[in-house]
Every structure is written in C-alpha cells, then in structure tokens.
Amino acid sequence: MLESSAKDFVSALSSKEPIPGGGGASAYVGSMGMALGVMVGNLTVGKKKYADVEAEVKILMEKSEKVIARFQSLVAEDAAAFYPLSQVYGMPKNTEEEIQRKEETLQKALVNATLVPLEIARCCAEGIDLQEEFAQKGTRIAISDVGVGVAFLKAALEGAKLNVLINTQIMKDQEFKHRIETELADLCTVYTAKADRIFAEVQNSITGGKSS
Amino acid sequence: MLESSAKDFVSALSSKEPIPGGGGASAYVGSMGMALGVMVGNLTVGKKKYADVEAEVKILMEKSEKVIARFQSLVAEDAAAFYPLSQVYGMPKNTEEEIQRKEETLQKALVNATLVPLEIARCCAEGIDLQEEFAQKGTRIAISDVGVGVAFLKAALEGAKLNVLINTQIMKDQEFKHRIETELADLCTVYTAKADRIFAEVQNSITGGKSS
Numbered sequence: 001m002l003e004s005s006a007k008d009f010v011s012a013l014s015s016k017e018p019i020p021g022g023g024g025a026s027a028y029v030g031s032m033g034m035a036l037g038v039m040v041g042n043l044t045v046g047k048k049k050y051a052d053v054e055a056e057v058k059i060l061m062e063k064s065e066k067v068i069a070r071f072q073s074l075v076a077e078d079a080a081a082f083y084p085l086s087q088v089y090g091m092p093k094n095t096e097e098e099i100q101r102k103e104e105t106l107q108k109a110l111v112n113a114t115l116v117p118l119e120i121a122r123c124c125a126e127g128i129d130l131q132e133e134f135a136q137k138g139t140r141i142a143i144s145d146v147g148v149g150v151a152f153l154k155a156a157l158e159g160a161k162l163n164v165l166i167n168t169q170i171m172k173d174q175e176f177k178h179r180i181e182t183e184l185a186d187l188c189t190v191y192t193a194k195a196d197r198i199f200a201e202v203q204n205s206i207t208g209g210k211s212s
Numbered sequence: 213m214l215e216s217s218a219k220d221f222v223s224a225l226s227s228k229e230p231i232p233g234g235g236g237a238s239a240y241v242g243s244m245g246m247a248l249g250v251m252v253g254n255l256t257v258g259k260k261k262y263a264d265v266e267a268e269v270k271i272l273m274e275k276s277e278k279v280i281a282r283f284q285s286l287v288a289e290d291a292a293a294f295y296p297l298s299q300v301y302g303m304p305k306n307t308e309e310e311i312q313r314k315e316e317t318l319q320k321a322l323v324n325a326t327l328v329p330l331e332i333a334r335c336c337a338e339g340i341d342l343q344e345e346f347a348q349k350g351t352r353i354a355i356s357d358v359g360v361g362v363a364f365l366k367a368a369l370e371g372a373k374l375n376v377l378i379n380t381q382i383m384k385d386q387e388f389k390h391r392i393e394t395e396l397a398d399l400c401t402v403y404t405a406k407a408d409r410i411f412a413e414v415q416n417s418i419t420g421g422k423s424s
Contacts, residue, residue: 002217002222003217004217005214005216005217005218006213006214006215006216006220006240007215010244013244013251014247014248014250014277015251015254016251016254016255021357022248022356022361025244025248025360025364028218028244029244029364032222032225032237034226035222035223035225035226036226036234036237038226039225039233042226042227042228043228144374145233147370147371148237148238148370148371148375151367151370152367152371154363154367158359158411159360161415162360162414162415162418166355169418169419169420203373206377206381207377208381
C-alpha cells in the first residue's frame, strides 16, 4: 500500500473502500514521526559540537529505523486484519444458522482487528521514548522537528486507541476485552502525558519559555 | 514530492536534506486527517439511514477535498519557502559586507518560511471545523475515523506551530513577528481545545462514556 504515491495513499484513504483505514493511517503517521527523529539524528552526527553524543545518537537512529519498519509492516497488517471484519457486515442473517455463523465470524475477526491497533499503540510508546532522547541529544538547529515527530506519534497513539476501542465494544470475550483495554488505557495514560511533556519542552527550548 | 511513493516520502523525511521537513510533513498529515473525514462522508452518502443529512454531507466532502488540495500544495510551498532559508547557513561571513548580506538574506527568507507554516495552521483550523460536522452527521459505523482525523489535524496544527515559532525567534521585524505570533497563538488556543473536545466526544460515542 505504501508503494503507491503519497498522494494516491491519501486518495485511497478517502475512498469508501475499507482499506486503508484509520488504523493503517495511524501506523503510517507514526512512521513519519519517527522519520523526523532520524532526520534530526542525521543532522547531528558528524558535527563537532555533538561529537560526545554521536555514538548514542547513532544507536537511537538504528532503533528508530526498526520502529519505522515495524510501523510500515503494521500498515499492511492492519489492512489484513480489518478486511475480513469489513466483510462480515455483508454476510446473510436469514436463518438461525446464518445468524450464528455471522456472529462467530465477527467475533473471530474482531481479535486480529483489535490486536493490530494495540500493537500500533505499543510501537507509538516505544517511538515516544526514542523521541525523548532525540530531544535531549539532537542538534538544536532542528529541534522543532523532534517536537513535530512527537506530536505525530501522539496522534498515531490516539488513532490506534480509537481503532482498538471501536472493536472491543462488540467483543463477547470479556476477559480478553478487559485485558486489551487495560493495557491500552495504561499505555495511553503514560504516553500521551509523556508526549505532551516532550512537546512542551521542545516548544520552551525554541521560545526560551515564552508562551505562545 | 507527493508523487513519489508513500514509503519514499518517509525516507526523504528522515534524510539530512532540508526538504521535506517538519512543516511539509505537517501539511501532509493534515491532508490525511481530512481524507479520513471524506471516507466517513463516502460511507454515509447513499445510506437510507442518513438520507436527511446526505446533501449536507456532500457539501462537507466538497469543502474537505478543497482543504486536501490546499494542504498538498502547501507541502510544495513549504519546501519552496524553507529551501532558501536552509541555504543561508552556508553563506560566508568573513567580511562586514558578507555578514550584512547574510543577515539580509536570512531575514528575507524567514518571512516565507514563517508565512507558509502559518497558512498550514489556518488550514488545520478550517479542517477541524469540518471534522466537527463529520462527527455530528457521519455514519456511526466509521465514527472512529473522524476521531483519528481530528487527532491528525491537531498534530499538524502543533507541527505547523513549532515551524512558525522556530523562525519568528530570529526575526528582526518585531511588528511582523508579533502579528504572526498573535494570530498563531489565538488559532492554537481555540483549535487544539476544539480538536480535544471533538476527539473526546467521538471516544465517548464509541465507548458509551466509559473512560479508557
């Protein structure tokens, strides 16, 4: 899906076709957030002023590239998980048997359609941790880009959250639903706050603390 | 820039090349946010249940397509405005004359490099207003996508903000700087709060008000 042009990806997103949807778009936005961190890393390495953090920044960049690759796989995984769910709505429900088959297919499809956006949320959390280090160690000249990156990762986390929640609502397995929703709520509480703090610190370091 | 693949756009973003940068990426993420609104529109029109809002939803979709096109132009405009600024840092400053020429070129480049992300912020505000209507009128089946869209538009607004602020800091024209920063601060105050409210309403409508 990411092989088509960036413009076509947006057109595909706006169509009524079930994929790509909000989950895949969130994973893609997450990869863009990480790319901004890597850009700041690229502008930091090789500069005398930052020689003492160069080795650490290189490790950060390697870790970030792995998260980018993971996010990009998740765009495809989300499509693969969501497509079967989108097809359930078209199944017949005229007989008792059809109704039962439809419900079973739905419940089965919901599992993956929930686990994939949860994995996107986990990747966002990992990404936000990495951006925190870019904010501390990266070149000051491009520090705004770390702030933009962290804003993207927070949006991707929130996008993933809604994609988990819309599916857990109709899930029958209460134990599974509870476990997923608890992990998600914990991740969101910690990492939206952390993203907000990093963003505010970046903004302060740009403006010298004056509010805007 | 958006003609290359979605994957290559992320690679270009992560490189040390000055463009695309955080401003253009914000405009692109804004276009993705709007596309999610249009998707919800596409899933709404033609459905009996939503026949009474169909005409309004169609108008919303047309307005959103215009905002998408504007965001995509702004990706190119941001690159065109930022590139000259990125070149200033390489200018010589060995003589008084060179120092003066460099400073004049910098101040001139800063004007466009500030006005373009400000325009991105204005488009985000317009987009958030449109998403509010999609949240009210769009099909419930895809309501999570409006929430994801509004999270993307808020991130794009915050990204645009940092790109304005990093440039106004070194601007000499205090009257211009003040005017830009005031408009930006007003936009951000109103529209980050509005985006948060729409997102919370979408989440509540998914979970029936239970927190997560």
